[in-house]
Amino acid sequence: MTTSRIERTYAATPERLWQLWTTAEGIESWWSPDGFTVEVGKLDLQPGGELIYTMTATAPEQVAFMEGAGLPLSTESRKTFVDVDEPGRLAYTSLADFIPGVDPYDFLTVVGIEPVEAGTRVTMTMDAMHDEEWTQRLLMGRTNEMDNLGRVVGG
Numbered sequence: 001m002t003t004s005r006i007e008r009t010y011a012a013t014p015e016r017l018w019q020l021w022t023t024a025e026g027i028e029s030w031w032s033p034d035g036f037t038v039e040v041g042k043l044d045l046q047p048g049g050e051l052i053y054t055m056t057a058t059a060p061e062q063v064a065f066m067e068g069a070g071l072p073l074s075t076e077s078r079k080t081f082v083d084v085d086e087p088g089r090l091a092y093t094s095l096a097d098f099i100p101g102v103d104p105y106d107f108l109t110v111v112g113i114e115p116v117e118a119g120t121r122v123t124m125t126m127d128a129m130h131d132e133e134w135t136q137r138l139l140m141g142r143t144n145e146m147d148n149l150g151r152v153v154g155g
Contacts, residue, residue: 002128004139008146011119012153018087018113020152027053030148033141035059041076051079051092070100080106088113102130122146 010017020026024040032038032055042052056074057066066073075098083091090111097104107127114121124142129135 002135004126004128004135004142006124006139006143006146007121008150009116009118009121010150010153014087014113014115014120016153017120017122017149018090020149021090021111021113022084022086027051030152031145032148033062033144034148035062045081045084047081047084049081049084051081053077071098079109082108083110096129096134099130099134105130122149 020030022043022045024043027040027043028038031053035058036055037058038053038055040051040053042050044050054074054076057063063073078095078097079092080095081090081092083089090113091108093106093108095104095106096102107129109127110125112121112123112125114123124146126138126142129138
């Protein structure tokens with residue numbers, strides 16, 4: 001299985017970035033791609049614990065895309081934590097159960113957080129999804145999220 005990788009360096013401490021990745025307030029401040037909002041419903045930060053959140057399209061362009069693709073404007077997403085090693089590593093599976101005509105499946109994301117001279121390097125590695133189109137959508141969404149994270153921490 002192929003993976004995609006995104007890497008960014010932020011002018012923030014590993015502890016600050018860990019907090020943004022692992023608290024409801026932190027997640028809600030940056031997690032959603034542009035044009036969407038996120039509301040955390042459950043966060044149990046331990047291996048086997050779940051993150052459950054609702055992502056809602058709010059901007060006209062995203063609303064039109066979702067409607068045109070036959071997707072609901074709001075989707076509940078579930079992630080199950082596999083590895084929680086504060087503040088250096090977070091791994092979780094995501095349940096892809098919202099794609100019309102595709103049986104639900106899990107895919108893995110691993111986040112590495114490490115101090116570097118310029119701040120903190122965050123590396124996100126994601127399993128490929130069921131086809132190239134959805135893998136590219138995932139990569140574009142996660143790239144946008146990482147950009148949003150940079151706006152929150154100012155770096």
